[in-house]
Amino acid sequence: MLNVTIKQVRAFVTVARCRSFAEAADQLFLSQPALSVAIKGLEDALGGKLLVRSTRTLALSPEGEAFLPTAQRLLADWDTALSDVSSQFALRTGRVSLASMPSFAAGLLPEVLTPFKHQYPDVTITLQDVVAEEVIALVRSGRVELGICFDPGKQEDLQFSPLFEDRFVAVTPPNHPLLQSRKASIKQLARHGLITLQPPSHIGNLIRKAVEAEQVEFQPALEAHQLMTVGRMVATGLGVSIVPALCQPMMEMAGARCLMLQGKGISERVGIVTRRRYPLSAASQALFTFLQQRYLKK
Numbered sequence: 001m002l003n004v005t006i007k008q009v010r011a012f013v014t015v016a017r018c019r020s021f022a023e024a025a026d027q028l029f030l031s032q033p034a035l036s037v038a039i040k041g042l043e044d045a046l047g048g049k050l051l052v053r054s055t056r057t058l059a060l061s062p063e064g065e066a067f068l069p070t071a072q073r074l075l076a077d078w079d080t081a082l083s084d085v086s087s088q089f090a091l092r093t094g095r096v097s098l099a100s101m102p103s104f105a106a107g108l109l110p111e112v113l114t115p116f117k118h119q120y121p122d123v124t125i126t127l128q129d130v131v132a133e134e135v136i137a138l139v140r141s142g143r144v145e146l147g148i149c150f151d152p153g154k155q156e157d158l159q160f161s162p163l164f165e166d167r168f169v170a171v172t173p174p175n176h177p178l179l180q181s182r183k184a185s186i187k188q189l190a191r192h193g194l195i196t197l198q199p200p201s202h203i204g205n206l207i208r209k210a211v212e213a214e215q216v217e218f219q220p221a222l223e224a225h226q227l228m229t230v231g232r233m234v235a236t237g238l239g240v241s242i243v244p245a246l247c248q249p250m251m252e253m254a255g256a257r258c259l260m261l262q263g264k265g266i267s268e269r270v271g272i273v274t275r276r277r278y279p280l281s282a283a284s285q286a287l288f289t290f291l292q293q294r295y296l297k298k
Contacts, residue, residue: 002045002046003045004042004045004046005041006074006075006078007038008038008039008041008042008045009042009071009074009075010028010075011024011028011030011035011038011039011042012038012039012042012050012051012064012067012068012071013068013071013072013075014027014028015035015039015051015058016051016060016064016068016071019058019059020058021035021036021058039051046063046067048061048063049061049063049064050063050064050067051064052064092122094120094122094123094124094281094282094283095123095124095125095126095281095283096123096124096125096126096145096146096281096283096284096287097126097143097144097145097146097284098125098126098127098128098144098145098146098147098148098284098287099127099128099129099130099134099135099138099139099143099144099146099147099148099149100127100128100129100130100135100147100148100149101129101130101131101132101135101148101149101150102129102130102131102226102227102228102250103227103244103246103247103250104148104149104246104270105127105129105148106129106249106250107246107247107249107250108246109127109148111294112287112290112291112294113125115290116286116287116290120283120286123283123286125287126144128144131201131225131226132149132150132152132201132202132203133200133201133202135147135148135149135273136149136152136155136158136273139158139273139274139275140157140158140275142275142278145274145275145278145280145281145284146272146273146274146280146284146287146288147272147273147274148163148270148271148272148273148291149270149271149273150166150202150203150244150268150269150270151268151269151270151271152202152273156276157275157276158273158274158275158276159273159274159275159276160269160271160272160273161271161272161273161274161288161292162269162270162271163269163270163271163272163291163292163294163295163296164269164270164271164295165267165268165269165270166244166245166246166267166268166269166270167244167245167261167265167266167267168206168207168242168243168244168245168261168265168266168267168268169242169243169244169245169248169258169259169260169261170183170184170189170240170241170242170258170259170260170261171230171231171234171240171241171242171243171251171256171257171258172184172192172234172240172256172257172258172259173234173235173236173237173240173256173257174235174255174256174257176192176240176257178192178240178259179257179259181259182259182260183259183260183261183262184240184259184260184261184262185214185261185262185263186210186211186213186214186216186242186261186262186263186265186266187214187216189240189241189242190211190214190216190218191216192239192240193221193222193238193239193240194207194211194218194219194220194221194239194240194241194242195220195221195222195223195224195230195233195234195238195239195240195241196208196220196222196223196224196230196241196242197223197224197225197227197230198223198224198225199223202268203227203243203244204223206266206268207242207266210242210265210266221238221239222238222239227243227247227250227251228250228254230243231243231247231250231251231253231254231255231256232254232255234251234254234256235251235254235255235256236255241256242261242266244268246270272288272291272292274288
């Protein structure tokens with residue numbers, strides 16, 4: 001393997017352009033002896049003369065003429081690569097790959113992305129709004145750097161950084177008798193035909209455990225895959241539901257009504273999921289910090 005440095009290549013290109021060691025040395029902020037050493041080191045590594053010098057002239061050898069365009073491209077690519085990396089670290093460019101459960105993506109995420117894009121307008125953000133289980137899968141596979149979802153529990157390959165605690169709420173059709181009270185119990189809701197998310201939904205599992213803790217048999221009236229579908233089913237009178245408070249705007253948009261849960265209720269931590277032992281890009285780290293500053297300061 002040839003031992004050639006970028007400093008030697010830059011020295012050769014500068015001398016070839018100036019056709020003068022003195023002028024090239026000035027441009028490179030080198031002494032002429034140091035420039036001569038750089039050129040000689042390059043020629044020794046390549047195995048022959050690139051420059052032909054006499055007392056009056058300085059010319060390129062045939063091999064030097066052939067190598068010059070390649071050397072110029074190498075320098076251009078090198079400078080571009082350095083500039084690109086520097087711009088990414090300075091957040092003048094960059095890309096954030098993000099996955100978020102829809103309830104957060106549609107409700108709270110815009111409040112963070114708006115000031116983030118204002119501060120870093122040239123950073124591109126790609127967002128996948130998918131169910132919490134898919135958020136975990138996307139982070140685990142490396143297809144996204146950041147995931148926002150409920151606490152997945154202890155995971156060997158994932159790191160969870162909590163942002164806030166989300167308390168679940170009851171969801172009923174308009175004019176439902178339970179709305180006469182400000183709160184509804186899990187036991188009451190279970191007896192009015194629960195509509196929940198189908199397995200293996202994390203939310204569905206939390207609701208099942210909460211119902212069974214009340215010593216009530218968990219028998220959903222209906223199961224769906226999307227929370228918006230749950231909201232529409234409840235709104236049309238097919239039953240009631242329990243959803244994260246994050247989803248309240250979504251439920252009300254679907255035509256349903258929300259009220260607090262009595263007693264201990266159900267709560268779950270929302271936070272950022274990343275891969276362990278994989279450093280974040282500068283852009284993703286900046287968004288990570290934005291999210292923490294937005295929620296942890298409360």
